[in-house]
Amino acid sequence: MKAMGFPSIYKQSSGLMDELGDHLKQFGKRPLLVMDEFINGVYGEKLIRSLKENGIEAVDFIFKGEVSNSEIERIISTSKDKACDCVVGVGGGKVQDVSKSVKLNTDIPLIIVPTVASNDAATSRLIITYSEDGEFVGPKFLSTNPDAVLVDSSIIAKAPVRFLVAGIGDALATYYEANQCILSGANNFFGGKSTEAAYALANLARDLIVNNAQNAIESVNKMEVSEALEKVIEANVLLSGLGFEGCGVAAAHAISQGFTLIKELNGYLHGEEVAVGLVSQWFLENKDQKMIEEMLAFFDAIELPFCLADLGLSDPTQEELQTIANYACRDNSRIYNMSIEVTPQKVIKALSDANQIASSYRNRRNH
Numbered sequence: 001m002k003a004m005g006f007p008s009i010y011k012q013s014s015g016l017m018d019e020l021g022d023h024l025k026q027f028g029k030r031p032l033l034v035m036d037e038f039i040n041g042v043y044g045e046k047l048i049r050s051l052k053e054n055g056i057e058a059v060d061f062i063f064k065g066e067v068s069n070s071e072i073e074r075i076i077s078t079s080k081d082k083a084c085d086c087v088v089g090v091g092g093g094k095v096q097d098v099s100k101s102v103k104l105n106t107d108i109p110l111i112i113v114p115t116v117a118s119n120d121a122a123t124s125r126l127i128i129t130y131s132e133d134g135e136f137v138g139p140k141f142l143s144t145n146p147d148a149v150l151v152d153s154s155i156i157a158k159a160p161v162r163f164l165v166a167g168i169g170d171a172l173a174t175y176y177e178a179n180q181c182i183l184s185g186a187n188n189f190f191g192g193k194s195t196e197a198a199y200a201l202a203n204l205a206r207d208l209i210v211n212n213a214q215n216a217i218e219s220v221n222k223m224e225v226s227e228a229l230e231k232v233i234e235a236n237v238l239l240s241g242l243g244f245e246g247c248g249v250a251a252a253h254a255i256s257q258g259f260t261l262i263k264e265l266n267g268y269l270h271g272e273e274v275a276v277g278l279v280s281q282w283f284l285e286n287k288d289q290k291m292i293e294e295m296l297a298f299f300d301a302i303e304l305p306f307c308l309a310d311l312g313l314s315d316p317t318q319e320e321l322q323t324i325a326n327y328a329c330r331d332n333s334r335i336y337n338m339s340i341e342v343t344p345q346k347v348i349k350a351l352s353d354a355n356q357i358a359s360s361y362r363n364r365r366n367h
């Protein structure tokens with residue numbers, strides 16, 4: 001069986017947030033508007049006013065801290081107590097995930113409004129949950145994808161460029177992980193095989209990024225929207241989202257999850273960690289050296305991390321490498337979606353090789 005899923009509606013335009021009321025009215029009259037304190041401070045008042053103009057009385061919910069059981073309980077009870085008829089998550093990954101948990105528990109329509117393009121979670125059914133202390137607990141799944149994903153490209157253009165670059169790392173990995181899942185015959189996130197459509201979208205995400213990333217980054221540095229930026233946003237948010245969920249993930253994501261166990265590697269963005277995982281995946285696959293060097297030059301040009309040293313671990317101990325590799329190779333890890341046999345030893349070698357080639361690449365370039 002082949003399977004894939006989609007959000008019911010995807011919209012992307014500059015200034016979309018100013019007309020949010022117009023885009024929301026088909027879903028309800030009393031949305032639970034979920035934001036963190038920062039987004040509430042910047043956009044909250046303006047948003048609530050624009051919704052009112054469209055006859056929509058929003059209930060605001062300020063997300064605090066972590067997508068943990070207590071925060072999930074707090075948001076669900078707010079939604080029920082205030083009789084909200086849809087939930088709108090305005091923000092990054094965690095605000096999106098806590099908003100998804102409302103749909104999971106109450107089945108009211110879910111609208112995601114990403115304010116950064118730093119990963120590809122917005123279109124997916126996946127919810128990543130954490131303990132109260134921020135430790136990774138595991139995924140939950142909605143029965144369907146979000147009802148709408150509404151992207152205001154002018155807001156993405158005003159967010160720090162690091163977010164867009166991280167999203168590029170996540171979206172590039174989608175294509176290379178999709179390849180491995182298809183070669184190995186692994187199941188995707190719908191328990192089926194990849195459709196031709198999902199694979200084509202993963203491939204398109206990669207092409208759009210390679211051809212437009214540099215111009216898109218220039219636009220964000222000027223806080224301007226451009227055609228290149230619109231293409232990269234679509235690649236990071238829509239195409240990568242449909243691609244990863246519809247094809248599956250492999251070593252790049254599995255290895256990056258191991259980084260969370262090493263203190264020095266904490267505090268990086270998901271897409272930055274996945275980018276380093278992706279380079280290690282290429283070493284596991286024994287990819288052609290020339291291809292790797294070309295991609296490293298691209299990573300370098302857009303300042304996307306490509307080795308542990310870039311994430312602050314320039315001289316990893318054997319023990320640290322072993323910890324990462326053991327976690328990446330735990331039971332049921334998606335690393336076994338690779339088409340080749342993977343062992344902790346091979347992961348350690350891939351991580352070390354990546355560190356080595358990266359430093360020799362940079363030495364050569366600097367001379």
Ligand SMILES: [Zn+2]
Nearest residue numbers: 119120170274
């Ligand atoms: Zn990802």
